[in-house]
Amino acid sequence: MPRRTMIEAIRDAMDVSMARDERVIVYGEDVGFFGGVFRCTAGLQAKYGKSRCFDAPINESGIVGSAIGMAAYGLKPCVEIQFADYMYPAYDQLTQEAARLRYRSNGDFTCPIVVRMPAGGGIFGGQTHSQSPEALFTHVSGLKTVVPSNPHDAKGLLIAAIEDPDPVIFLEPKRLYNGPFDGHHDRPVTPWSKHELGEVADGHYTVPLGKAAIRRAGSALTVLAYGTMVYVAQAAVEETGIDAEIIDLRTLLPLDLDAIVASVKKTGRCVVVHEATLTSGFGAELSALVQENCFYHLEAPVARVAGWDTPYPHAQEWEYFPGPARVGRALLETMGA
Amino acid sequence: MTDAGMLRFHVPEPEVRPGGTPDFSNVPIPEAGSVPRPEIDVDPRTIRDMAFSIIRVLNRDGEAVGPWAGLLTDEELLEGLRHMMTLRSFDARMQMAQRQGKTSFYMQHLGEEAVACAFRKALMPGDMNFPTYRQAGLLIADGYPMVTMMNQIYSNEADPLKGRQLPIMYSSKEHGFFSISGNLATQYIQAVGWAMASAISNDSKIAAAWIGDGSTAESDFHSALVFASTYKAPVILNVVNNQWAISTFQGIARGGSGTFAARGLGFGIPALRVDGNDYLAVHAVAKWAAERARQNLGPTLIEYVTYRAGAHSSSDDPSAYRPKTESDAWPLGDPVMRLKNHLILRGVWSDERHAQAEAEILETVITAQKEAESNGTLHAGGKPSTREMFEGVFAEMPPHLRRQRQQAGV
Numbered sequence: 142m143p144r145r146t147m148i149e150a151i152r153d154a155m156d157v158s159m160a161r162d163e164r165v166i167v168y169g170e171d172v173g174f175f176g177g178v179f180r181c182t183a184g185l186q187a188k189y190g191k192s193r194c195f196d197a198p199i200n201e202s203g204i205v206g207s208a209i210g211m212a213a214y215g216l217k218p219c220v221e222i223q224f225a226d227y228m229y230p231a232y233d234q235l236t237q238e239a240a241r242l243r244y245r246s247n248g249d250f251t252c253p254i255v256v257r258m259p260a261g262g263g264i265f266g267g268q269t270h271s272q273s274p275e276a277l278f279t280h281v282s283g284l285k286t287v288v289p290s291n292p293h294d295a296k297g298l299l300i301a302a303i304e305d306p307d308p309v310i311f312l313e314p315k316r317l318y319n320g321p322f323d324g325h326h327d328r329p330v331t332p333w334s335k336h337e338l339g340e341v342a343d344g345h346y347t348v349p350l351g352k353a354a355i356r357r358a359g360s361a362l363t364v365l366a367y368g369t370m371v372y373v374a375q376a377a378v379e380e381t382g383i384d385a386e387i388i389d390l391r392t393l394l395p396l397d398l399d400a401i402v403a404s405v406k407k408t409g410r411c412v413v414v415h416e417a418t419l420t421s422g423f424g425a426e427l428s429a430l431v432q433e434n435c436f437y438h439l440e441a442p443v444a445r446v447a448g449w450d451t452p453y454p455h456a457q458e459w460e461y462f463p464g465p466a467r468v469g470r471a472l473l474e475t476m477g478a
Numbered sequence: 479m480t481d482a483g484m485l486r487f488h489v490p491e492p493e494v495r496p497g498g499t500p501d502f503s504n505v506p507i508p509e510a511g512s513v514p515r516p517e518i519d520v521d522p523r524t525i526r527d528m529a530f531s532i533i534r535v536l537n538r539d540g541e542a543v544g545p546w547a548g549l550l551t552d553e554e555l556l557e558g559l560r561h562m563m564t565l566r567s568f569d570a571r572m573q574m575a576q577r578q579g580k581t582s583f584y585m586q587h588l589g590e591e592a593v594a595c596a597f598r599k600a601l602m603p604g605d606m607n608f609p610t611y612r613q614a615g616l617l618i619a620d621g622y623p624m625v626t627m628m629n630q631i632y633s634n635e636a637d638p639l640k641g642r643q644l645p646i647m648y649s650s651k652e653h654g655f656f657s658i659s660g661n662l663a664t665q666y667i668q669a670v671g672w673a674m675a676s677a678i679s680n681d682s683k684i685a686a687a688w689i690g691d692g693s694t695a696e697s698d699f700h701s702a703l704v705f706a707s708t709y710k711a712p713v714i715l716n717v718v719n720n721q722w723a724i725s726t727f728q729g730i731a732r733g734g735s736g737t738f739a740a741r742g743l744g745f746g747i748p749a750l751r752v753d754g755n756d757y758l759a760v761h762a763v764a765k766w767a768a769e770r771a772r773q774n775l776g777p778t779l780i781e782y783v784t785y786r787a788g789a790h791s792s793s794d795d796p797s798a799y800r801p802k803t804e805s806d807a808w809p810l811g812d813p814v815m816r817l818k819n820h821l822i823l824r825g826v827w828s829d830e831r832h833a834q835a836e837a838e839i840l841e842t843v844i845t846a847q848k849e850a851e852s853n854g855t856l857h858a859g860g861k862p863s864t865r866e867m868f869e870g871v872f873a874e875m876p877p878h879l880r881r882q883r884q885q886a887g888v
Contacts, residue, residue, distance in 0.1 A: 166678060192678045198708060203667050203701035210608070210671025210685070213656060216678065230697070237661050238668070244870045246649035246657035247639045251873070283871055306873040351876065395876035 144334040145341040147318045150292035151181045151257070154299035155219060157345050159189050165303060166211060167194045169204060169221030169257075178223055179259060179318060201231035205256060209239050212252045219303050225260035225312060226272045239308040240283030255302045255309045260288075261369050261416050262453055262462055263316035263326070271453040273368075273417035278310045279394045279426065285309045285350055286393040290317065290371040291338035294391060297348030305350060314368035322369055323376035324464035353397035355404070359386035362410040362475060365401060365427050367391065370414045370463070377468035383476055385412075393423055401427070402434045409440040410475050414468055419447035444471045492727035496797060500807035505783075507809050510537035510753075511544020515762075518770045522748040529739035529749040532783055535758040540819035546762040550599075552826045558599065558757050559817045559827070560835065561619040562591035566814060567839045568614075568624060569788075571847055572631055576645075576792045580855035581631050583645045585611050589787030589805060592757045592813035593718055595619045597686070600764035601654065604683045608656045608669035611646055612718065613688055620653045624843065628850030635860030636853035640870070642862075663689055663696035666715070670705045673713035673771070684712040684771040692723020694738055695731040703779075707745035710776035714767045715747070717779065718754065720786035725799040742779030754784030755813040758820070783810065864888045 145153060158165045167185055169177070173196035176183030186194040197204050201222055208218035222228045228235070235256065242252040262271035278286045287302055287309060289295035295313070302309035316322045320330035321338070333339030356371055361384040364374045371389045378385045386404050390397065405411045411431050413424040424445040431443050446463045454461050493501045513533045516525050535547045542548065550558070569586035576584040587594075594615030601607075607616050617627060626638060630648055633641040639649060649657035656672075659665055669687030676683045689699055694717055706713050717738045721728050732738060742749030748770070752763040760782065767778035787805040789796050821827035854860035868875065868883040875883075 166675075198704050200701050200704060202698060203705050206664065206667030206698060206701060207671030207674060207705050210668035210673070211675035211678075213668065214606075214672045214675035214679075216675045233661070234664060234667075234698075238659060238664050242657060243873070245639065245643050245647070245659075247642065248870055249638075249649045249651050250657050285872075395878065398877060 142340040144339040145292050146333045147292045150296040150341045154296040158303045164217045166218045168197050170223045205231035205234040208254045212254045213250045219255040222258040224270050225258040226269045236281045252308050253306050257311045259315035260312040261314040267455040268452045276423045288312045288367045292341045293338050301347040316369050321372045324373040350392045351395035353400040354389045356389045357387040359384040363404040363408045365413045376465040381469045405435040406438045412444045412471050414446045418450045420450050441475045444475045446471045490729040500801045500804040510534040515545035532751045534753040536756045540823040561595040562814050565591045565615050565618045567843045581645045584792040586788045590784050593754050593782045596757045596760035597764045600768050606654050607686045608665035609688045622653045624846040625849050632855045634854030640862045640866045662693040663698040666702040667698050670702045670711050673711035686714045688716045691719040691728040692731045703745045706777040712771035713777045715779040717781045720784050722786050724790045739781035747779050749779040751781045754782030755810040757817045
């Protein structure tokens with residue numbers, strides 16, 4: 142099976158979708174001729190023409206607003222916001238328009254759009270190239286939110302998102318584009334070409350939205366993670382020697398609550414990890430759900446490891462980022478509680 | 479060089495406030511028939527002055543004059559008059575129904591009936607409007623059933639939107655009427671996207687974006703102009719300047735620009751101003767813009783100069799911010815009276831027939847209202863089920879909504 146980086150897998154998902162369905166349109170800032178600042182759309186304009194893959198003005202609300210109009214017409218736009226940190230001008234269009242068009246028109250108009258955006262830190266991007274705004278989307282009724290953690294899933298989830306009849310926010314952990322970064326910033330990262338999840342089949346396949354994956358089976362504790370933190374959690378588990386079960390949520394909404402509950406009821410302990418700031422983060426929702434659904438099985442309080450509640454700093458990136466040492470401490474504390 | 483050393487903050491003010499004498503001397507009104515009608519493939523740079531004039535067809539005597547006249551037959555004009563009268567009658571009944579507590583909210587069109595009613599007749603089946611809350615004339619003029627509109631206003635058991643939307647936020651894809659958001663200006667860029675999609679698909683349909691004078695200040699308006707200009711989208715960019723954004727006079731959104739139409743000039747978009755109370759002028763200009771769009775000549779911006787004679791909504795009292803008699807002083811008159819007088823002059827209408835038509839229309843509206851009320855009103859009779867509240871958030875209900883619906887006991 143061919144091995145692909147996450148960038149190549151994401152590009153392949155759009156390529157496969159554009160070949161199968163001429164309604165699929167791809168555009169965004171630097172997306173056309175150049176192929177995107179992360180190269181995710183490289184070659185698509187040459188292959189499918191300027192009507193189906195093109196450059197957009199630097200105007201995120203315009204990109205998403207026009208995509209909503211295109212979807213209302215009957216196309217299936219898959220647009221790129223260059224960094225998740227730039228999505229705020231489009232937040233009105235996403236939350237007030239895309240999210241509610243089906244509901245408010247009782248299905249007279251629908252909004253099958255995908256909004257891709259690189260998210261997360263670990264690249265010395267500072268405040269404006271490192272954010273993880275997933276909770277700002279999961280809090281909104283009518284949006285689906287996806288965060289892949291590897292090339293195989295990224296392709297299958299993106300094809301599923303493009304084929305979905307409703308708006309999907311597709312957050313791409315940019316630190317994972319070239320390899321499974323585990324938080325050890327002082328060590329080289331294994332490239333996807335040497336990782337089994339870098340195996341990406343040719344052609345069409347989907348990974349269904351709303352289904353989590355167990356990345357490591359274990360019996361002592363459950364770690365709930367997504368995106369880059371899946372690998373940070375794996376490193377922490379290896380370094381602490383705790384027999385933890387690591388669940389990669391893959392889709393935050395709809396959430397695979399059944400997988401979470403089954404695991405926590407088995408292990409009796411749960412640690413929630415994410416890069417985003419702690420307060421009102423998606424981890425708060427996960428923690429509450431575990432408490433509501435698994436209370437009588439819990440042997441320790443649900444712990445959260447997250448980004449500190451500060452803006453994402455530049456020089457202090459590795460003191461901010463919830464790396465394996467912080468996650469490992471939380472695992473040990475939860476085991477000792 | 480004057481006043482060196484101390485900066486002064488500038489806040490525009492309208493000419494007159496309550497208690498003052500209405501004064502529209504700052505609104506220059508060109509003679510009807512005086513603005514030329516360029517070819518549709520005109521170089522936009524050569525017609526920049528049209529963004530500062532007003533295209534008018536009906537003169538003070540009720541005659542249709544000039545190069546924009548002559549497009550509509552007697553029958554089409556009589557139908558147009560009937561649409562405007564129907565909208566006015568519909569508004570009056572629904573405004574009253576709101577006062578009677580049969581719904582929570584209403585927005586009327588008084589004085590602006592010509593804009594949407596005439597515009598609709600310049601479009602073809604399949605074209606799509608992205609309206610604001612004051613374009614119900616698009617539906618009336620396209621034959622959308624009044625009963626269905628009322629069912630929506632009442633949020634009753636026959637409401638096509640299942641009680642999910644505020645009154646008058648209609649949606650009808652079939653009638654080329656995009657779901658009204660209720661947030662302002664968001665639909666403007668969506669209309670451009672719809673038009674881009676039509677061009678991408680090598681279709682022949684065009685889109686029409688709608689916005690009010692106040693909302694042109696929103697960034698979505700400027701986004702729409704950038705995208706429409708860049709991709710030469712087949713879209714008509716309508717700005718309805720009815721002078722008032724709730725209590726805020728149009729100068730607050732317009733700023734130092736002479737007119738709202740002039741906003742198009744920096745984008746290279748042909749920009750026209752038209753007498754919004756002149757059914758013939760609105761139709762002729764809309765037809766010109768639609769033809770341009772269909773011929774791949776790109777977008778046109780049209781500013782309709784009109785006046786909001788009524789309150790902003792059922793929750794608004796204009797006497798708090800403008801003279802009570804200001805609408806009487808509006809120099810472009812009343813759209814219904816002007817078309818009526820024109821048809822009388824053409825010899826196809828009379829005061830008697832007008833009065834008779836008014837009575838017939840009122841009867842039709844009352845009949846529709848009775849039928850709608852048999853399906854319930856907001857606080858009485860049939861209403862959409864609680865179960866409906868959970869439906870349609872997504873195409874397929876996800877597990878968390880299913881659980882919440884069970885918790886709600888439905």
